Amino acid sequence: MCVITGGCLMRVYTPNLLCFCPCCVVLGFSDSLNGEVKPRILLMGLRRSGKSSIQKVVFHKMSPNETLFLESTNKICREDVSSSSFVSFQIWDFPGQIDFFDPTFDYEMIFRGTGALIFVIDSQDDYVEALSRLHLTVTRAYKVNPDINFEVFIHKVDGLSDDHKIEKQRDIHKRANDDLADAGLEQIHLSFYLTSIYDHSIFEAFSKVVQKLIPQLPTLENLLNIFISVSNPSAVAHSQADTGTWRMCLAGLLTLLCATDNC
Numbered sequence: 001m002c003v004i005t006g007g008c009l010m011r012v013y014t015p016n017l018l019c020f021c022p023c024c025v026v027l028g029f030s031d032s033l034n035g036e037v038k039p040r041i042l043l044m045g046l047r048r049s050g051k052s053s054i055q056k057v058v059f060h061k062m063s064p065n066e067t068l069f070l071e072s073t074n075k076i077c078r079e080d081v082s083s084s085s086f087v088s089f090q091i092w093d094f095p096g097q098i099d100f101f102d103p104t105f106d107y108e109m110i111f112r113g114t115g116a117l118i119f120v121i122d123s124q125d126d127y128v129e130a131l132s133r134l135h136l137t138v139t140r141a142y143k144v145n146p147d148i149n150f151e152v153f154i155h156k157v158d159g160l161s162d163d164h165k166i167e168k169q170r171d172i173h174k175r176a177n178d179d180l181a182d183a184g185l186e187q188i189h190l191s192f193y194l195t196s197i198y199d200h201s202i203f204e205a206f207s208k209v210v211q212k213l214i215p216q217l218p219t220l221e222n223l224l225n226i227f228i229s230v231s232n233p234s235a236v237a238h239s240q241a242d243t244g245t246w247r248m249c250l251a252g253l254l255t256l257l258c259a260t261d262n263c
């Protein structure tokens with residue numbers, strides 16, 4: 001139930017009756033009522049594939065050239081990312097090689113709480129080993145948690161011509177899906193992105209991954225659509241119901257804009 005109104009006027013309930021109206025979502029009450037932890041995004045892939053560079057460029061405004069001096073990651077690095085109360089998640093950057101058979105590595109615990117697994121493949125390198133690692137990682141993770149979104153970044157494409165990029169993507173897509181089909185796991189869906197830290201592609205890809213983890217996004221989109229439709233200036237007079245809806249949407253959207261702009 002909405003903590004602000006005491007009985008939500010917007011009635012944007014999830015099946016477990018938590019209110020996802022803008023005031024609750026924006027002020028973060030939905031989370032606290034739910035006791036939910038932030039969605040977790042894992043960055044995995046072979047050594048030197050570019051995982052830490054992606055994290056530093058996207059979230060720390062590091063210039064791409066500075067990533068040349070990054071040292072190899074030798075333990076899992078976790079980071080909280082929070083740009084507003086509904087865009088909030090954790091990134092776990094993994095060292096290149098994870099030994100799933102190492103008893104100190106509790107992969108079941110890690111995959112259980114994961115929303116998205118980004119597997120980074122260096123497109124400028126031979127990717128045979130990366131593909132077999134991708135297959136092992138995805139199949140392990142899927143067995144523990146079939147709800148994970150599997151995202152494959154075909155990375156460092158800045159060195160490739162447009163034709164070459166398409167060809168690599170087609171080849172990697174085919175081989176990865178063939179491996180899954182051979183293992184009888186064709187139900188696993190992999191999404192592919194061509195990325196580079198030297199242009200906007202890495203930001204676009206990360207944004208798509210994060211958007212899939214925001215459960216409130218459809219509600220916010222609906223609110224905007226309703227707001228636009230009832231704000232149509234060609235409508236001569238709003239009915240009372242329309243005016244109520246308009247006010248409610250406006251209040252929610254203003255709260256949202258204020259919260260995201262920290263005003």
Ligand SMILES: Nc1nc2c(ncn2[C@@H]2O[C@H](COP(=O)(O)OP(=O)(O)OP(=O)(O)O)[C@@H](O)[C@H]2O)c(=O)[nH]1
Pocket residue numbers: 045046047048049050051052053054064066067068069070071072073074094095096097155156157158159195196197198
């Ligand atoms: N050309 C190009 N080079 C990149 C790109 N992203 C990362 N690199 C380079 O790739 C190298 C390895 O990057 P890291 O981010 O350290 O790779 P990592 O996967 O975190 O490596 P480990 O910590 O050893 O697992 C660095 O020299 C980066 O500058 C990219 O989009 N294009």
